[in-house]
Amino acid sequence: MTQEEEIIVIPGRWDLPFRHTAGRVASRFFHGLKAKRILALRCPRCQRVLMPPRPFCERCFQPLDDWVEVGQQGTLEAFTICYARFTGLPDPPYCLILVKLDGADSALQHLLGEVALEDVQSATQRIQIGMRLEALWREEREGGIKDIKYFRPVA
Ligand SMILES: [Zn+2]
Numbered sequence: 001m002t003q004e005e006e007i008i009v010i011p012g013r014w015d016l017p018f019r020h021t022a023g024r025v026a027s028r029f030f031h032g033l034k035a036k037r038i039l040a041l042r043c044p045r046c047q048r049v050l051m052p053p054r055p056f057c058e059r060c061f062q063p064l065d066d067w068v069e070v071g072q073q074g075t076l077e078a079f080t081i082c083y084a085r086f087t088g089l090p091d092p093p094y095c096l097i098l099v100k101l102d103g104a105d106s107a108l109q110h111l112l113g114e115v116a117l118e119d120v121q122s123a124t125q126r127i128q129i130g131m132r133l134e135a136l137w138r139e140e141r142e143g144g145i146k147d148i149k150y151f152r153p154v155a
């Protein structure tokens with residue numbers, strides 16, 4: 001290749017439908033959500049209650065099997081307002097959050113609802129780290145993370 005030759009860019013698109021097992025831990029978590037229960041796992045060594053539940057404590061490398069139910073309310077840890085469209089996410093704008101549920105030691109990623117997001121300045125004044133949130137459940141639940149429609153500010 002000489003310096004005069006331009007690098008060729010080939011446009012493409014991958015659209016790969018697939019199925020995979022959720023695994024033992026996520027399956028139990030999702031069965032709980034279908035029953036409107038939010039289940040986490042406690043580490044036998046550090047005693048942290050990990051949300052979302054995972055097979056091992058990432059600090060202690062202990063296998064986890066002590067299921068505990070955590071609260072349906074929690075505290076906002078972080079958020080970002082998205083104005084771009086992504087596959088599998090709501091139409092923009094939407095607000096991705098990390099919420100630390102009562103009784104949990106780590107935060108769950110989900111969506112914030114019932115807060116107007118069109119004007120970013122006013123949205124970021126209304127959304128405050130530390131604000132109290134509660135889960136809003138879907139009427140029709142299928143055993144997945146979307147069984148919680150979103151988290152909303154506690155009235
Ligand atoms: Zn641990």
